[in-house]
Amino acid sequence: MEEVNARQKKLLAAKTVKLLGDLSQEKPLAGKTIACWGLSFKPRTDDMRKAPSVTIVNELLEMGAAVRAHDPEALKEARKFFGERITYSSNQYEILEGSDALVIITDWSEYRNLDFDRMMASLKVPLVIDDRNLYRPVKMKDARFRYVPLGRNGRDSTGG
Numbered sequence: 001m002e003e004v005n006a007r008q009k010k011l012l013a014a015k016t017v018k019l020l021g022d023l024s025q026e027k028p029l030a031g032k033t034i035a036c037w038g039l040s041f042k043p044r045t046d047d048m049r050k051a052p053s054v055t056i057v058n059e060l061l062e063m064g065a066a067v068r069a070h071d072p073e074a075l076k077e078a079r080k081f082f083g084e085r086i087t088y089s090s091n092q093y094e095i096l097e098g099s100d101a102l103v104i105i106t107d108w109s110e111y112r113n114l115d116f117d118r119m120m121a122s123l124k125v126p127l128v129i130d131d132r133n134l135y136r137p138v139k140m141k142d143a144r145f146r147y148v149p150l151g152r153n154g155r156d157s158t159g160g
Helices: 002-020 052-062 075-082 116-122 137-142
Strands: 033-037 066-070 101-104 127-130 146-149
Touching (some): 002 052, 002 127, 066 075
Parallel strands (some): 033 066, 033 101
């Protein structure tokens, strides 16, 4: 089970590279900014031990991405893991400004009812990669987002 979990954590970063990256570059996400929602291990806690975000954010940074992050409770704790290598905000929409994609890591209830117009106006690319499958793909398509929900079998709904 741990092997499956480790593979799933790396899948999100790999999917981001596939969708946005330049594979001819040593750092395929260089020049890209990725917004991440949810850093804690699970909602309603600031616990970062064994949090998928630790692997995911570190993978994105390794690939050259600039990372901006929001979490309703874990920002202080996250600084212990990431230091000043990422940008933090207590406003989930603020980190979307100029970002190339939104990656959802933890399924906080705050992320369920969205201001799609604000998101669309803020993101450079209307791309949402959702590790928690929070939204109905049809709803996201109607809102004009490219939505990539990652399934438990390691594949996304777009067939990739």
